[in-house]
Each structure stands twice: as C-alpha cells, then as structure tokens.
Amino acid sequence: xxxxxxxxxxxxxxxxxxxxxxxxxxxxxxxxxxxxxxxxxxxxxxxxxxxxxxxxxxxxxxxxxxxxxxxxxxxxxxxxxxxxxxxxxxxxxxxxxxxxxxxxxxxxxxxxxxxxxxxxxxxxxxxxxxxxxxxxxxxxxxxxxxxxxxxxxxxxxxxxxxxxxxxxxxxxxxxxxxxxxxxxxxxxxxxxxxxxxxxxxxxxxxxxxxxxxxxxxxxxxxxxxxxxxxxxxxxxxxxxxxxxxxxxxxxxxxxxxxxxxxxxxxxxxxxxxxxxxxxxxxxxxxxxxxxxxxxxxxxxxxxxxxxxxxxxxxxxxxxxx
Numbered sequence: 521x522x523x524x525x526x527x528x529x530x531x532x533x534x535x536x537x538x539x540x541x542x543x544x545x546x547x548x549x550x551x552x553x554x555x556x557x558x559x560x561x562x563x564x565x566x567x568x569x570x571x572x573x574x575x576x577x578x579x580x581x582x583x584x585x586x587x588x589x590x591x592x593x594x595x596x597x598x599x600x601x602x603x604x605x606x607x608x609x610x611x612x613x614x615x616x617x618x619x620x621x622x623x624x625x626x627x628x629x630x631x632x633x634x635x636x637x638x639x640x641x642x643x644x645x646x647x648x649x650x651x652x653x654x655x656x657x658x659x660x661x662x663x664x665x666x667x668x669x670x671x672x673x674x675x676x677x678x679x680x681x682x683x684x685x686x687x688x689x690x691x692x693x694x695x696x697x698x699x700x701x702x703x704x705x706x707x708x709x710x711x712x713x714x715x716x717x718x719x720x721x722x723x724x725x726x727x728x729x730x731x732x733x734x735x736x737x738x739x740x741x742x743x744x745x746x747x748x749x750x751x752x753x754x755x756x757x758x759x760x761x762x763x764x765x766x767x768x769x770x771x772x773x774x775x776x777x778x779x780x781x782x783x784x785x786x787x788x789x790x791x792x793x794x795x796x797x798x799x800x801x802x803x804x805x806x807x808x809x810x811x812x813x814x815x816x817x818x819x820x821x822x823x824x825x826x827x828x829x830x831x832x833x834x835x836x837x838x839x840x841x
Contacts, residue, residue, distance in 0.1 A: 539559075560583060570836060584596050607627050614725055637818035638654075654731065654753075655750070656750045660740065663744050664703075695741055700739040714737040745788060747815070
C-alpha cells in the first residue's frame with residue numbers, strides 16, 4: 521500500500537503508519553523518507569481523512585467503526601465487512617457508483633483478490649450481453665496466504681531439489697511442485713470459504729443475485745499472481761472477436777490473446793508486479809451455444825488488494841471529499 525501510494529503520487533498531506541504496540545516506534549521506508557510507526561490503539565483517527573486497513577478481520581472489527589466514528593473513511597481490505605448488506609463492496613472499474621453508500625457507516629469493503637480480477641474482466645461482457653453463469657477455477661499464488669507461505673514455498677523447493685525431506689507447516693500438504701485444491705476452511709456444502717467468497721462477492725458487486733457462480737480454488741507453487749480459467753454462459757451470444765474488442769477498450773484490462781506459443785499472459789511474466797488485469801485464451805465454448813472461455817491473470821497483492829483499495833481512495837478524493 522505504501523509503495524503504491526508513492527508510485528501514484530497520492531495527494532496526501534500526511535501519511536500515518538499504524539501497527540500494534542510491539543511495532544510502535546519503528547521506522548519504515550516511504551517515498552524516499554521514513555515513517556515512524558504509531559500505536560494503533562492510541563491513534564486519534566480524527567487526524568486522518570481516509571484509513572487503509574489490512575491487518576486482519578479481528579482488528580478491523582474493533583478499529584474500523586472507531587475510525588469511522590471519528591470521521592475517517594475506512595477502506596477495509598479484510599473480509600470483515602464484505603458481506604454486510606449496507607456496506608459497499610467496490611471494484612472501481614466495475615461499480616464505482618457504490619462508493620457513495622459509504623456515508624451510512626463510513627466503511628467501504630475491498631473484495632477478495634480472486635474476485636477482483638475476475639469481475640474487472642467480466643464487466644464489459646456483462647454490460648454488453650449479460651452473464652447467466654460463471655464457472656471458474658482459480659490457480660492462486662502463495663502470497664495470498666502471507667509471508668510465512670512465501671517462505672514455506674521457498675524452503676520446500678530448496679529442500680526437495682536437494683533431496684531432503686520437508687514438513688509442511690502453513691499448508692496441510694506439500695506446496696512445492698504441487699497443487700492443493702483447498703483454500704480457506706471447508707463449509708457444510710462441501711465448498712471452501714474462498715470458493716463461496718467468489719460467489720457472494722460477484723453477485724454483490726454486479727448487483728445481481730441471479731448470476732450463478734461455481735468456483736474451485738486451487739493453491740499452486742507460484743509466489744505472486746493469481747490465474748483463473750473462466751467459463752461463461754452469457755445472456756446473448758457473443759463471439760470471441762466481439763469479446764476481444766470489448767476487453768481491449770475496458771479500463772484496467774490488457775489483452776494478450778494470440779493463438780501461438782506464448783501468446784497468452786501468465787502469473788510470473790505478466791501478472792506479478794503489474795497493475796493491470798491480463799486476459800487471454802479468449803474463445804467460444806464448443807460445449808455451449810452461448811459459452812465463452814477466458815484466461816485471467818493479475819497480481820493478487822497489487823490489483824487484488826492494495827491497488828484496488830487505493831483506487832477507491834482516489835475516487836473518494838475526486839468525487840466525495
């Protein structure tokens with residue numbers, strides 16, 4: 521978040537870095553300078569106009585309402601408020617008009633990373649011909665689980681290449697050179713919570729509870745960048761060429777779609793460390809008369825989290841403050 525605020529030259533007079541009392545007093549780099557970390561529990565939120573929260577749902581549950589009550593508009597990157605009916609869930613390229621609803625509670629929710637990149641790519645198609653059903657398989661980077669997961673993938677990869685044994689800690693099974701069809705906890709319906717997040721959030725962001733969504737989420741040994749194989753059933757027939765043209769003019773989208781070796785985006789070569797949502801393998805589904813297939817890639821930490829939140833803050837500044 522700090523890096524992107526600096527890169528985009530966010531017009532803030534002052535930036536406050538907040539953390540627990542254990543980190544208070546430490547210095548962290550920001551835009552060629554250093555910020556002193558302040559104690560979250562002691563901070564007066566009346567000093568700030570916008571708060572970017574990403575410290576976990578339990579922290580947001582306590583401090584986001586406090587910040588909002590002090591007049592600080594909260595953009596929350598945790599799962600705590602995403603499913604509250606009266607709190608907007610926003611992807612600026614898709615439903616910026618929903619930002620206006622922040623006034624009720626002073627909080628705006630940032631969606632899950634896998635949902636964000638998918639709806640950015642689907643929005644122009646949805647607007648043109650409607651979408652009745654989405655079937656998506658995600659292939660998600662370990663950075664979505666945090667620093668310990670990145671370290672575990674590194675350590676396991678090194679150990680296995682040396683012929684050494686490994687003991688999984690972050691994940692229930694080996695992640696290096698493997699694929700785990702399991703992200704978040706299992707629910708009573710057999711789906712994981714990560715899979716149901718995509719269902720709930722897509723319907724809320726698109727403001728259409730009738731869209732049918734089926735998801736399978738998979739963790740793979742990639743450090744940064746989520747990939748998604750998306751199969752759509754549209755309301756009206758759309759050709760691959762028509763979809764390609766729509767996507768090429770869509771905000772936040774970059775189309776890389778050539779039927780040749782390497783003519784498609786991947787997590788490591790395009791998604792990681794970039795801000796756009798990349799789309800390729802655009803083709804008409806041969807199994808359905810109104811079917812369309814897409815391959816969608818984006819950086820889960822940037823567009824899937826930090827960048828989306830900062831784009832929301834930019835909209836707040838431009839239109840509401």
